[in-house]
Amino acid sequence: xxFLSLVLKNLLRQRVRTLLTVVGITVGIATVVALGAVTAGxxxxxxxxITAGGAQFIVAQKGAADLSFSRLDATVLxxxxxxxxxxxxxxxxLEILKVGSNPFFFLGGVEPSMLRSQGLDLTxxxxxxxxxxxxxxxxAAADLGAGVGSxxxxxxxPLTVVGVYDSxxxxxxxxxxxxxxxxxxxxxxxxxxxLAYVTVEQGVDPDTVAAEVRRRVPEVVTISGAEEYGQVDQxxxxxxxxxxxxSVLAILIGGIGVMNTMVMAIFERTRExxxxxxxxxxxxxxxxxxxxxxxxxxxxxxxxxxxxxxxLVQLVVQIPSVSGLxxxxxxxxVFLRALVVALAVGxxxxxxxxxxxxxxxxxxxxxxx
Numbered sequence: 001x002x003f004l005s006l007v008l009k010n011l012l013r014q015r016v017r018t019l020l021t022v023v024g025i026t027v028g029i030a031t032v033v034a035l036g037a038v039t040a041g042x043x044x045x046x047x048x049x050i051t052a053g054g055a056q057f058i059v060a061q062k063g064a065a066d067l068s069f070s071r072l073d074a075t076v077l078x079x080x081x082x083x084x085x086x087x088x089x090x091x092x093x094l095e096i097l098k099v100g101s102n103p104f105f106f107l108g109g110v111e112p113s114m115l116r117s118q119g120l121d122l123t124x125x126x127x128x129x130x131x132x133x134x135x136x137x138x139x140a141a142a143d144l145g146a147g148v149g150s151x152x153x154x155x156x157x158p159l160t161v162v163g164v165y166d167s168x169x170x171x172x173x174x175x176x177x178x179x180x181x182x183x184x185x186x187x188x189x190x191x192x193x194x195l196a197y198v199t200v201e202q203g204v205d206p207d208t209v210a211a212e213v214r215r216r217v218p219e220v221v222t223i224s225g226a227e228e229y230g231q232v233d234q235x236x237x238x239x240x241x242x243x244x245x246x247s248v249l250a251i252l253i254g255g256i257g258v259m260n261t262m263v264m265a266i267f268e269r270t271r272e273x274x275x276x277x278x279x280x281x282x283x284x285x286x287x288x289x290x291x292x293x294x295x296x297x298x299x300x301x302x303x304x305x306x307x308x309x310x311x312l313v314q315l316v317v318q319i320p321s322v323s324g325l326x327x328x329x330x331x332x333x334v335f336l337r338a339l340v341v342a343l344a345v346g347x348x349x350x351x352x353x354x355x356x357x358x359x360x361x362x363x364x365x366x367x368x369x
Contacts, residue, residue, distance in 0.1 A: 007292045010265065021261045022301045025345055028250030029305025029338050030312060035246060036334035037313045041326045048169040050223055052119050055090075055197035056206035057224035059213060067195065068096055072220065074191045079217050080198060085209040087201040090114040091193035093183045097155055100143050106175030107134075107154055109183025109193075117197070118167075118177065124148050125163030128179050135163040137173040154178075157186045170327050198222075247337060251344045254301075258294055258349025265293070265353070283358040290357050294350035295343065302342035306335055 011018050050058055059080055061070040074091060081089040093109035110118060115127045120135070125148035127135055134154065136146060141164045146152050150161045159178060167173050184190050200209045210222040276286065313328045 024257045025254045025301035026305040030309035033309025037328040040329035059220040060195040062221045085204040088199045090197045094194040106171045108177045109180040120165040122165045132159045133162045134159040134176045134178040136176040139174040254345035255348030262353035287358045290354040295346040298342040298346035
């Protein structure tokens with residue numbers, strides 16, 4: 001009998017106990033994978049949003065708890081544009097509305113001359129020029145059953161659909177764009193924008209320009225990547241923090257579960273361990289056996305947990321309100337974190353049982369009843 005087959009045979013002696021332990025760890029791993037995939041998707045969406053239309057960074061109100069709460073006076077934009085190295089500044093009024101079955105309909109107000117800079121791939125019709133006109137993303141058009149020439153009510157304002165577009169940014173596909181003054185009038189905030197896209201001149205370092213913008217215009221923050229997005233989105237930071245916290249909890253709770261399983265296994269096999277020691281097994285080999293059983297248990301749970309986590313996320317994103325907000329991503333880091341959690345659970349859960357097994361002398365183990 002090989003060492004691995006012995007490990008597997010030991011785990012299968014108490015099938016129900018082993019299965020329940022695997023299920024418990026699987027739940028923790030699935031949660032880690034699911035949150036990791038959502039967080040990675042949010043970061044990808046944030047990066048796409050920040051760089052829409054070729055912008056190097058965005059500026060928003062300093063201290064805003066959420067990007068949708070950012071309020072920039074339009075007079076700030078010329079000050080940003082005056083900073084050396086800035087090529088263009090495009091103000092955007094961003095509103096979140098409940099439209100149809102979508103509670104997160106993103107309506108962007110942009111100067112008509114700057115609409116093409118948003119990276120919209122027009123599939124039908126044209127872009128808005130002035131007045132109560134709107135261009136819808138393909139997802140929003142399908143959800144509302146609207147086409148070119150239709151009238152849709154956003155908030156309390158009827159707007160004429162003049163075009164339909166596709167976009168790489170997920171929230172843009174489920175939203176729409178209208179002239180900036182139209183959106184400002186809809187929300188009764190004339191002369192106010194939510195954020196501004198900033199494009200730097202060719203050959204100029206964006207980080208240097210962003211630092212100069214912060215120095216010259218202290219009431220704004222600059223955001224050039226997902227790692228800086230938490231400055232204006234506490235929810236983004238909370239999800240990232242929750243992912244880390246759940247990973248730690250999974251290690252602690254899973255470790256206790258594995259420890260319970262392995263301690264019971266050691267108690268039940270005390271005489272067997274004594275026989276193994278009596279026939280020449282060194283303490284180190286007994287230690288490896290216990291650690292191997294624990295790690296095999298946790299690695300099996302890691303594989304199942306990863307599969308369950310991916311399946312759950314794919315199920316959740318079938319909900320229109322979720323799929324229009326964020327798409328999950330599965331970078332290697334998501335599964336690497338799950339593997340690290342599983343290994344940590346296995347090692348933590350095996351420490352005490354392994355130490356107890358190696359301390360047993362052959363005589364003591366053989367006399368155990």
